[in-house]
Amino acid sequence: MTIHAEAPADRVTPTAVEDERVSLAVSTVIFALRPHPVTGEPTIWLPLVRRIREPHLGRWALPGGPLRPDEDLAASARHTLERTTGFAPRYLEQLYAFGRIDRSPDRVVSIVYWALVRAEEDAHGVVGDNVEWFVADEVPALAFDHNEIIEYALTRLRAKITYSPIAYRFLPEEFTLAQLREVYEAVLGRRLDPANFRRQALRHLEPTGRCLSGRNHRPPALYRFPAPASPSPLTFAKEESR
Amino acid sequence: MTIHAEAPADRVTPTAVEDERVSLAVSTVIFALRPHPVTGEPTIWLPLVRRIREPHLGRWALPGGPLRPDEDLAASARHTLERTTGFAPRYLEQLYAFGRIDRSPDRVVSIVYWALVRAEEDAHGVVGDNVEWFVADEVPALAFDHNEIIEYALTRLRAKITYSPIAYRFLPEEFTLAQLREVYEAVLGRRLDPANFRRQALRHLEPTGRCLSGRNHRPPALYRFPAPASPSPLTFAKEESR
DNA sequence: GCAAAAGTGTTTCAATTACACCCATGT
DNA sequence: ACATGGGTGTAATTGAAACACTTTTGC
Numbered sequence: 124m125t126i127h128a129e130a131p132a133d134r135v136t137p138t139a140v141e142d143e144r145v146s147l148a149v150s151t152v153i154f155a156l157r158p159h160p161v162t163g164e165p166t167i168w169l170p171l172v173r174r175i176r177e178p179h180l181g182r183w184a185l186p187g188g189p190l191r192p193d194e195d196l197a198a199s200a201r202h203t204l205e206r207t208t209g210f211a212p213r214y215l216e217q218l219y220a221f222g223r224i225d226r227s228p229d230r231v232v233s234i235v236y237w238a239l240v241r242a243e244e245d246a247h248g249v250v251g252d253n254v255e256w257f258v259a260d261e262v263p264a265l266a267f268d269h270n271e272i273i274e275y276a277l278t279r280l281r282a283k284i285t286y287s288p289i290a291y292r293f294l295p296e297e298f299t300l301a302q303l304r305e306v307y308e309a310v311l312g313r314r315l316d317p318a319n320f321r322r323q324a325l326r327h328l329e330p331t332g333r334c335l336s337g338r339n340h341r342p343p344a345l346y347r348f349p350a351p352a353s354p355s356p357l358t359f360a361k362e363e364s365r
Numbered sequence: 366m367t368i369h370a371e372a373p374a375d376r377v378t379p380t381a382v383e384d385e386r387v388s389l390a391v392s393t394v395i396f397a398l399r400p401h402p403v404t405g406e407p408t409i410w411l412p413l414v415r416r417i418r419e420p421h422l423g424r425w426a427l428p429g430g431p432l433r434p435d436e437d438l439a440a441s442a443r444h445t446l447e448r449t450t451g452f453a454p455r456y457l458e459q460l461y462a463f464g465r466i467d468r469s470p471d472r473v474v475s476i477v478y479w480a481l482v483r484a485e486e487d488a489h490g491v492v493g494d495n496v497e498w499f500v501a502d503e504v505p506a507l508a509f510d511h512n513e514i515i516e517y518a519l520t521r522l523r524a525k526i527t528y529s530p531i532a533y534r535f536l537p538e539e540f541t542l543a544q545l546r547e548v549y550e551a552v553l554g555r556r557l558d559p560a561n562f563r564r565q566a567l568r569h570l571e572p573t574g575r576c577l578s579g580r581n582h583r584p585p586a587l588y589r590f591p592a593p594a595s596p597s598p599l600t601f602a603k604e605e606s607r
Numbered sequence: 608g609c610a611a612a613a614g615t616g617t618t619t620c621a622a623t624t625a626c627a628c629c630c631a632t633g634t
Numbered sequence: 635a636c637a638t639g640g641g642t643g644t645a646a647t648t649g650a651a652a653c654a655c656t657t658t659t660g661c
Contacts, residue, residue, distance in 0.1 A: 144386060144434070145389050145432050145433075145434050147389055190387050192386070192387050194466070195464060195466055196465075196474070217461060217462060222437060222438035230434045232389060232476070234474070275603070300613085301613085317612085317613080317614085318614075318616090318653080319650070319651065319652080321613085322615095323650090336659080336660095337659095337660090338611085338612080339612090339660035339661060340610080340612040340658075341612060341614080341659045343612080343614090541640090542640085543639075558626085559639085559641085560626080560642075560643090561623075561624065561625085563640090563641070563642095565622095578632080579633090580633075580638085581638065582631075582637080582638045582639040582640070583631035583638085583639065583640045583641080584631075585639080585640055585641090586640085586641095
């Protein structure tokens, strides 16, 4: 109990569930970009795990688990990420704490993080029997309120990408402007003007000097996102750094 | 335990603090606008409560308390708000879940809300021996990480007011444009051009027809913020409605 | 040469900013 | 009358959007 200064008698002794404590879990919505199975266009994917116990046994759910007493919140999210994708997050931020009383038979508050990872091929290797990747807006009916949570995470991703340079975290170290634009188009769900996009994007990128040849058109230049000079120029949204 | 699908043996049995559970508290940063004690200009204030037990006995802290198993997160925040200011919140939103391992001697995760209330005179009445209002950027050294939390809440308030119409929640039902502008000036900490502010603000306001006389200049018109037609046009940030 | 995408230039439009100016009221 | 803020008008600036056009590669 942290900050309880006043405790009127009528609030100390609740109805019935007296000795029952509230338990705390940490889950993570992990986003990656991969080609859509039918259209082939870059699409948002996420990994889900199959529940191996009640409640909701057998249904798909967000990866996560109970918070260990010796573990920070973000560290917990990082671990589920490692378990599920085998990668360290390229971006990790707290999403929201979900605590509705009726979201689970027992009383569980879930602190949910969202993460961006690269869609390397290796990621496939980690997928076991109980982990499977889904296209983000084609997920089945999930356990608990996890559909809601994913909806909200997508909202946040789409909002954040418009004002914060996180798109490059889906991509390899060096990338073309077309690749970066495809990330934006996949997330926002609409086409962007290549000319205008280029001008805006270049304000935040630095050229590597190299370029990508081999396709049947003019070879595009490769860029990288410069590491920020100060530890965090504007810690606006409490991003968890590595 | 909600969504634990995989539990490798090395993670089930932690180091030492095995049976120790993590406990959960809900705290609220409550903002109101009042004249600054020396300059008299509108300023952000917030109420703090004095701790009546260890740890940090005697220090000021955010109002809050342990989460009851039969209570939703926002409901818990609403109660501390009622206890502390005697008012229902005019605005309530989840801020962040703070869970650093070292933030308290025992392991506590605090889910923090932030709220806006009107600075009615009545609010003074509720202030007991253990509750006191402080100017937001003149708070003393607080218990736990509560100084940090308040800093972050202020950041969020200042950011949010620039893109979301929450300023009017500091004000009575009907208000003048000058009052509304003073809210923005107090929160943002800089003067705004009255002419330009008016044009922008009018896009979201509706006139009441009445105006405010009695001052030694042209009487300003009174406006109100129209109730949104749909339940929530853009539930962008999971605002908790009443 | 042709297709396809990279990359440049230009025009239009909307929103913000700065600031000059008039209006209505109490003293 | 005049001080004080309420309220209107307007020109300058900025950035986003639309789109025509040139460049460079593979075939």
